[in-house]
Amino acid sequence: MFNKYCPICFVNDFVEEKWKKVEKSFYSLYGLGCKPKMTSPDLVGFLYKQFCQSIFRYHLDTVWIGADKLSEFETRQNLLLKRALGIKKFARFRPMLEAIKVETIEQIYCKHKIFFLKQLRQSPLCNSLLVFLKGNYEHFDQKNSSYCRQINNLEKKIYIDSK
Known part of the structure; x- marks a missing residue:
């Protein structure tokens, strides 16, 4: 499909690498008590925005991310937060994001x-x-x-x- 030197593949790999760093940094918050059902949702949201989302926000000004990839990152973000809050995997999550004041990936991207x-x-x-x-x-x-x-x-x- 794409060779490894094409610009789109390079950008996709770059964005994927950044998202993996977000996931790693989120799991490093476990040491601060960000474990399922141990911390208030507001604190989890705050820590996630400050320490994890900032890694992903850094490069968004000039990088183009397709709608499919944005949707994938949205799902992965929701799974991370659901896991930290002790919410079931298939539960609806948009109202919870609004309650803990965490923006969706698409909102961040457009902003x-x-x-x-x-x-x-x-x-x-x-x-x-x-x-x-x-x-x-x-x-x-x-x-x-x-x-x-x-x-x-x-x-x-x-x-x-x-x-």
């Missing part, structure tokens, strides 16, 4: 894209380059993971206009 876009807009040079690329995007190869493609996907998903 970082918006923050990065705002940073690009502040620099006149970067802004003019972005306007040029978005204006001529139809002429470029659509089967890539360019930043313009990421912004177009974000615009469709949350109904914003980045122009």
